[in-house]
Amino acid sequence: MKTHTPSKPDGDRELFEERVFPTSTMTELVGHELQPFADTFVSKNVIDQLHKLKYASENMQQLDHVNDNDAIYGILSEIKDKTRLLRYAKLLVWLGTKSPMDQKAAISTLLNILTTPVHTEILPKIFTNGKKKKGLFYVLAIAVERKWWLSISTSEMYEALGFSSGIKDDEDFVKQLGPLIWEKFDHFGEEDFSDGNTFKPFDALFNDLIRTAGAYAPIDAVKFLTRPDFWSEYNRAATADKSVAMLIEDDLLKLSQDELMWAKLMYMLRDDDIAINFFPGVFDRLLQKQIAVTNEPQHLPSQVVRYLTSQQFRSDYDPLVSMSSFKEMLSTLSTDKAMLAKVLYVLRNDKSLSEFPDILETFTDDWNNIGAHTKQISLRECEEFLKSENFFAFSLYKRFISNNPDASSPEFMRTRSTDEVAWALALYNLLGDPKYSDIFVGVLDALFHSWVAKPYNSVAATGKNRFLIGAYKLLRESKSDIDSRQPELSEAKIILDTLLEHSKDELMWARFLYKLKQDTTVNVVVSKVFDILLQTRMSVHTPSQCIAFLTSPSFPSMVDLDLLNIWSEDEVMWSKLLYMLGCSENEQPNSLHNLLLKNCNTDYAKFSSDNPSVYLLEYLQKQIKDDTKLVSQLHQLKKSDEVLDGLAEDDHTQTVVVEVTTKTGDSLEYRSISAPANVTSSCIIYWMTKMNRKNGLASFQLQV
Numbered sequence: 001m002k003t004h005t006p007s008k009p010d011g012d013r014e015l016f017e018e019r020v021f022p023t024s025t026m027t028e029l030v031g032h033e034l035q036p037f038a039d040t041f042v043s044k045n046v047i048d049q050l051h052k053l054k055y056a057s058e059n060m061q062q063l064d065h066v067n068d069n070d071a072i073y074g075i076l077s078e079i080k081d082k083t084r085l086l087r088y089a090k091l092l093v094w095l096g097t098k099s100p101m102d103q104k105a106a107i108s109t110l111l112n113i114l115t116t117p118v119h120t121e122i123l124p125k126i127f128t129n130g131k132k133k134k135g136l137f138y139v140l141a142i143a144v145e146r147k148w149w150l151s152i153s154t155s156e157m158y159e160a161l162g163f164s165s166g167i168k169d170d171e172d173f174v175k176q177l178g179p180l181i182w183e184k185f186d187h188f189g190e191e192d193f194s195d196g197n198t199f200k201p202f203d204a205l206f207n208d209l210i211r212t213a214g215a216y217a218p219i220d221a222v223k224f225l226t227r228p229d230f231w232s233e234y235n236r237a238a239t240a241d242k243s244v245a246m247l248i249e250d251d252l253l254k255l256s257q258d259e260l261m262w263a264k265l266m267y268m269l270r271d272d273d274i275a276i277n278f279f280p281g282v283f284d285r286l287l288q289k290q291i292a293v294t295n296e297p298q299h300l301p302s303q304v305v306r307y308l309t310s311q312q313f314r315s316d317y318d319p320l321v322s323m324s325s326f327k328e329m330l331s332t333l334s335t336d337k338a339m340l341a342k343v344l345y346v347l348r349n350d351k352s353l354s355e356f357p358d359i360l361e362t363f364t365d366d367w368n369n370i371g372a373h374t375k376q377i378s379l380r381e382c383e384e385f386l387k388s389e390n391f392f393a394f395s396l397y398k399r400f401i402s403n404n405p406d407a408s409s410p411e412f413m414r415t416r417s418t419d420e421v422a423w424a425l426a427l428y429n430l431l432g433d434p435k436y437s438d439i440f441v442g443v444l445d446a447l448f449h450s451w452v453a454k455p456y457n458s459v460a461a462t463g464k465n466r467f468l469i470g471a472y473k474l475l476r477e478s479k480s481d482i483d484s485r486q487p488e489l490s491e492a493k494i495i496l497d498t499l500l501e502h503s504k505d506e507l508m509w510a511r512f513l514y515k516l517k518q519d520t521t522v523n524v525v526v527s528k529v530f531d532i533l534l535q536t537r538m539s540v541h542t543p544s545q546c547i548a549f550l551t552s553p554s555f556p557s558m559v560d561l562d563l564l565n566i567w568s569e570d571e572v573m574w575s576k577l578l579y580m581l582g583c584s585e586n587e588q589p590n591s592l593h594n595l596l597l598k599n600c601n602t603d604y605a606k607f608s609s610d611n612p613s614v615y616l617l618e619y620l621q622k623q624i625k626d627d628t629k630l631v632s633q634l635h636q637l638k639k640s641d642e643v644l645d646g647l648a649e650d651d652h653t654q655t656v657v658v659e660v661t662t663k664t665g666d667s668l669e670y671r672s673i674s675a676p677a678n679v680t681s682s683c684i685i686y687w688m689t690k691m692n693r694k695n696g697l698a699s700f701q702l703q704v
Helices: 012-023 044-055 056-066 069-079 082-087 088-097 100-114 124-132 135-149 154-160 165-169 171-182 202-210 219-227 230-237 242-254 258-267 279-287 300-308 311-316 323-333 337-346 359-368 377-384 390-400 405-414 420-430 433-452 469-482 491-503 506-516 523-534 544-550 561-567 571-582 592-599 603-609 612-623 641-649 677-680 690-697
Strands: 653-663 665-678 697-703
Touching: 012 124, 056 088, 069 082, 069 088, 069 100, 082 124, 082 135, 088 100, 088 135, 100 135, 100 311, 100 469, 124 135, 219 242, 230 242, 242 258, 242 279, 258 279, 279 300, 279 337, 279 390, 279 506, 300 311, 300 323, 300 337, 311 377, 323 359, 323 612, 337 359, 337 390, 359 390, 377 420, 390 405, 405 420, 405 433, 405 592, 420 433, 420 469, 420 506, 433 469, 433 506, 469 491, 469 506, 469 523, 491 612, 506 523, 506 571, 523 603, 544 561
Parallel strands: none
Antiparallel strands: 653 665, 653 697
């Protein structure tokens, strides 16, 4: 079988390994940075559980005293069915509790053992079994399999990928495919390998390599583009107002909005006998929506590609030429920076540019010249920045290459200024400009989602109800109606009811309103709505005043709930405020807000979660470290019983008798609470400190 080496230099294999493995989820099993892989996150809590399992077994601890080779052979000797090695708990615990460096070395040793002749035949089955279910074993299997892919030769890789015999007749196509294998190597593993076909067929591989977003499969796109009657069909339909290229682009984007996928296919099919007549025009429209009016000559994207991949280009420019000279040459081809960046992105693995490393990064680095960072920024400066050539090019480029472009723009804006309410108003004002509205509506929505700590996906949000922008518009328009006076209670209540019609998530609205309170142009209305949302009883100070107290630089380093009660006796409100502050990204687990929260009534669970019972169980699992004692929950307050209902949904329950004793020594009450057997077996004690403080209870006696 004829094979071809990918166009990346051989040295890239080692560099590639260093790039992939430190950020794989398997590395995070030791609890360092949390990175997603195969839709999986590994939290510190899971790492703690692995360590608990390890130190609960002397047999597992003994593995620390032998070398990796002996440890792996020892584990293999314990397994009857060797094909289930990657689903063996002892191996997972042993690997998961190592440091990142030791873990990487251990995986290498494991792979060396698995690729010995005695295990080679069952290696595909080992990977298949390891990836049968999502979870930590799946992550382990992916990590080992990745290492295997990186260890085999190019010819072995093509053979393993199951390339059909017909591929060898199209050498140019395989040369194109080689770089793409490396480009998306770290996205392998989403599909499980079937027993009947250990490695992915060519079509599935091609789809993985090309797709960036959208549901339309690239292999189907190629079949669509290369239909024998494709050209004649569109040629007949063309009119004076709609060229062939325009008609094709319209139909392609109906099938998939993934412009990058279509552009890659255009480039790969550029020498196809059918495609050569019309694909350049479609390629141009995908990479450049509008051509700037200028006296300087402007090359189309397809013309830029032809030049950069030509022999003329290689003879014109020496690889040692300065990068500034190279960038000057690009500017003579076109003044459209976004288009040039898109072209360089499509060509970044092409051999024609392999002698100019980092050209794309160097070219886009110019966009970072945005001025000095400031905390405050004027509305005029915000609008000038957003309409600047650099930011506009950055936005267009990100929309082309990223599945989630809108989420990256707020980060770029924060490098100029962290005044997010100013950015929000500037973006909102520019939504009325047709030139910017299509881009900035997603950026504004992503910015608002960051305020409420909600994940944002540009593709999923397209065409959906952007209710956070609607809420912002409602608050601004309400401010205009109310003018400078204090809003009436009824007016603020109408606004809040409107917000809650869009979403019942009170925590989300509290975060949104709290952030927007920083905007002095609307903070009178926003504060009133915020107070109604958070307040559960009348008090001396409003929630707005209370949260200002909690976040004040003069807030005392030592404080208890009694001090908070001087400000307000609305304890549920305090719980909500403390939860909102305590779970923010800037708060540490042992921060004062979190410490105060632990002493508050657990009614805040209803405010913080759509599933209070699940939330409370997770909260208690973090607090209780004793794995030997019984589990239960205690609370006298009427509302707490509603929270407990979710804990008793399991038919297999055990009854817990609770004895409550007052400070005088009198027996106050006996209560029976049913708790699911699976909860009690997990050894979670439901601890209500707030009840002890409020009701004068001295002790809790728990017994089965």
